[in-house]
Amino acid sequence: xxxxxxxxxxxxxxxxxxxxxxxxxxxxxxxxxxxxxxxxxxxxxxxxxxxxxxxxxxxxxxxxxxxxxxxxxxxxxxxxxxxxxxxxxxxxxxxxxxxxxxxxxxxxxxxxxxxxxxxxxxxxxxxxxxxxxxxxxxxxxxxxxxxxxxxxxxxxxxxxxxxxxxxxxxxxxxxxxxxxxxxxxxxxxxxxxxxxxxxxxxxxxxxxxxxxxxxxxxxxxxxxxxxxxxxxxxxxxxxxxxxxxxxxxxxxxxxxxxxxxxxxxxxxxxxxxxxxxxxxxxxxxxxxxxxxxxxxxxxxxxxxxxxxxxxxxxxxxxxxxxxxxxxxxxxxxxxxxxxxxxxxxxxxxxxxxxxxxxxxxxxxxxxxxxxxxxxxxxxxxxxxxxxxxxxxxxxxxxxxxxxxxxxxxxxxxxxxxxxxxxxxxxxxxxxxxxxxxxxxxxxxxxxxxxxxxxxxxxxxxxxxxxxxxxxxxxxxxxxxxxxxxxxxxxxxx
Amino acid sequence: xxxxxxxxxxxxxxxxxxxxxxxxxxxxxxxxxxxxxxxxxxxxxxxxxxxxxxxxxxxxxxxxxxxxxxxxxxxxxxxxxxxxxxxxxxxxxxxxxxx
Numbered sequence: 262x263x264x265x266x267x268x269x270x271x272x273x274x275x276x277x278x279x280x281x282x283x284x285x286x287x288x289x290x291x292x293x294x295x296x297x298x299x300x301x302x303x304x305x306x307x308x309x310x311x312x313x314x315x316x317x318x319x320x321x322x323x324x325x326x327x328x329x330x331x332x333x334x335x336x337x338x339x340x341x342x343x344x345x346x347x348x349x350x351x352x353x354x355x356x357x358x359x360x361x362x363x364x365x366x367x368x369x370x371x372x373x374x375x376x377x378x379x380x381x382x383x384x385x386x387x388x389x390x391x392x393x394x395x396x397x398x399x400x401x402x403x404x405x406x407x408x409x410x411x412x413x414x415x416x417x418x419x420x421x422x423x424x425x426x427x428x429x430x431x432x433x434x435x436x437x438x439x440x441x442x443x444x445x446x447x448x449x450x451x452x453x454x455x456x457x458x459x460x461x462x463x464x465x466x467x468x469x470x471x472x473x474x475x476x477x478x479x480x481x482x483x484x485x486x487x488x489x490x491x492x493x494x495x496x497x498x499x500x501x502x503x504x505x506x507x508x509x510x511x512x513x514x515x516x517x518x519x520x521x522x523x524x525x526x527x528x529x530x531x532x533x534x535x536x537x538x539x540x541x542x543x544x545x546x547x548x549x550x551x552x553x554x555x556x557x558x559x560x561x562x563x564x565x566x567x568x569x570x571x572x573x574x575x576x577x578x579x580x581x582x583x584x585x586x587x588x589x590x591x592x593x594x595x596x597x598x599x600x601x602x603x604x605x606x607x608x609x610x611x612x613x614x615x616x617x618x619x620x621x622x623x624x625x626x627x628x629x630x631x632x633x634x635x636x637x638x639x640x641x642x643x644x645x646x647x648x649x650x651x652x653x654x655x656x657x658x659x660x661x662x663x664x665x666x667x668x669x670x671x672x673x674x675x676x677x678x679x680x681x682x683x684x685x686x687x688x689x690x691x692x693x694x695x696x697x698x699x700x701x702x703x704x705x706x707x708x709x710x711x712x713x714x715x716x717x718x719x720x721x722x723x724x725x726x727x728x729x730x731x732x733x734x735x736x737x738x739x740x741x742x743x744x745x746x747x748x749x750x751x752x753x754x
Numbered sequence: 755x756x757x758x759x760x761x762x763x764x765x766x767x768x769x770x771x772x773x774x775x776x777x778x779x780x781x782x783x784x785x786x787x788x789x790x791x792x793x794x795x796x797x798x799x800x801x802x803x804x805x806x807x808x809x810x811x812x813x814x815x816x817x818x819x820x821x822x823x824x825x826x827x828x829x830x831x832x833x834x835x836x837x838x839x840x841x842x843x844x845x846x847x848x849x850x851x852x853x
């Protein structure tokens with residue numbers, strides 16, 4: 262078996278890089294250690310990059326012919342190919358410039374689409390590396406003495422290219438939906454389950470056949486079908502299910518890296534792939550649990566569309582109370598404790614800074630202010646936390662659902678801004694509700710509920726009416742979230 | 755390295771990943787996604803090998819494009835994570851004492 266000899270120093274460096282990546286994730290267990298963790302990640306990546314640049318420096322062979330003491334001689338020397346090396350460094354430079362500019366300029370509210378865009382790049386890179394390995398297997402040390410690609414490498418390559426392509430096209434759709442280039446509503450193709458299962462089965466069968474026949478048509482068909490299935494899988498999934506989708510694609514990008522790590526026998530890639538793969542899988546699980554839905558049902562898609570058609574018909578006119586900014590300011594300034602419940606609407610309205618200002622003003626009035634975050638609030642895991650952090654809300658005022666839910670009963674005012682389904686008590690009582698069983702924030706237990714909402718017409722993503730709107734102790738504040746909060750701040754002076 | 759050795763590393767790393775990720779505080783789930791994204795770009799190792807190899811021009815150019823894409827992710831991913839993490843601040847002491 263022809264194998265590129267493994268340089269023990271390089272292998273050691275890749276192992277250290279892998280350990281650095283573990284420490285990077287470990288650092289995220291608390292905000293205080295998180296920045297150190299991120300630096301570990303950078304060190305690990307730098308190590309992996311430099312090691313590869315040194316061990317795989319592009320070389321050219323030079324034939325030298327000469328004559329010494331009347332004897333002709335010739336010799337072949339290998340030396341660094343400066344042009345090829347420059348090309349590689351330029352590619353890194355271009356990528357770095359684009360990456361750093363994007364990272365500096367991006368608005369925090371656009372973080373979900375940025376992460377989706379970044380996932381698509383990892384997916385595409387995995388596809389390109391797998392294609393490169395297919396076109397030039399000798400360079401990757403995966404050929405047998407007859408010039409054929411090793412069987413096990415064919416499986417790894419096939420899986421790598423398939424997962425990479427799914428990650429790419431899926432992330433592109435997720436990006437378009439999150440960025441508003443494409444409507445958030447699920448798009449349903451007739452017979453989509455049959456089509457999807459058929460395509461998936463086709464991909465797996467072709468990868469199996471690829472081990473017998475390394476013909477180009479097999480490899481390229483796997484690639485094309487995988488691009489198609491990524492697209493088909495994500496279009497029927499609605500906007501508010503995006504936290505699950507983004508986490509799932511995160512997971513896929515990890516498995517793609519791991520598959521290529523198997524091909525290259527590279528420990529850094531395998532460790533990273535496993536870490537990222539499990540990270541995304543756990544996040545998807547947490548998101549599904551927070552919606553009380555199975556992963557399969559989210560992936561099968563179409564949630565928002567079906568529910569909206571049933572929820573709309575059952576709507577009845579019920580009395581509700583409307584409040585003004587002054588009323589809200591008065592109620593909150595008299596309170597002992599206010600719990601703020603932000604949701605996606607806060608992100609859309611970019612109301613986080615105004616909200617922090619309101620919190621500060623309330624604290625000046627001697628009010629205790631806390632924030633309650635539902636796991637699926639927003640469009641990606643932890644979305645609300647980042648926005649509040651951006652607005653300088655101290656993270657020890659921000660609480661997760663299970664830590665704060667018992668406090669609503671002793672709270673004077675629950676201030677719901679841009680959230681809806683995650684506060685709906687129907688999830689606890691109404692067995693027929695599409696959101697039944699989903700853990701919700703018990704805002705209705707607070708003495709007063711202030712509900713900031715654009716209008717009474719729109720229902721939440723799940724398409725179900727929220728009983729909280731019609732309770733005696735609820736006051737609806739109908740306006741754009743940011744404008745309403747700014748007016749409350751003015752009234753608090 | 756034989757296949758079983760690599761598989762062992764992979765399986766053990768999955769377990770490490772499982773426990774490490776569960777210990778991540780939910781408040782940092784967005785930075786977690788950003789940083790896992792950055793580190794999954796370690797796939798650049800494969801891209802660099804393809805870009806440096808001689809023998810196939812197509813493979814070399816695919817490698818170079820992959821190097822560029824992965825670099826966007828590496829530099830962008832770590833930078834945006836750093837930017838997010840720098841925003842997480844604890845309550846200032848004087849403000850806490852005021853209550």
